[in-house]
Amino acid sequence: MLDESVQKLINEAVRWVRRCPRPMAEDTHIEIRRLFKIEDFADVDPDGGIAQKECQLRETLQKED
Template sequence: MRVMVIIKATPESEAGQMPSTELIAAMGKYNEELVKAGIMQGGDGLKPSSKGVRVKFSGKDRTVVDGPFAETKELIAGYWIWQVQSMDEAIEWVRRCPNPMTSDSEIEIRPFFEPADFGEAFTPELQEEEKRLRQQIDAQSR
């Protein structure tokens, strides 16, 4: 199963506080373990919400709202994409993670939808189209 492992923002990350050399080294070592185990498919840190925008949808209207955004606890500071056997395996890997922030922090694990989750609505034709698009994405990233 594929999961997104979401590192929640903190007041420090939203203020743009950069991690220490020690934390960067610890996270690098942890990422290396994930890669060697065949778990990590990608991941990055995100700049504070003050550097981002949101696009709100209402019918055919689109409204762009500049950051920063309130409610730090609802914001994302970084993420990983992992391929694991189960949610339990993902939890065990997160338990081994160094604290990604200088203060208390939280990491959320969310599974991706799989084709079977969509049932009959995801027709063979739509599945083939999805497969073709993923192949194009893979080819472009090389």
């Protein structure tokens, strides 16, 4: 069983998809995917080391642009 808040988000996404115009003339499928944030993985990174490495990588990539 899905968490109530997750189910609410899924229902909202389905309502949004139903309102959007059909992108193709023929039958198509639209996938609804969940996006994750680093905070979603706090249980596997209790000391924040992974989040810190990600932040450093983002800073390095921004400097390269």
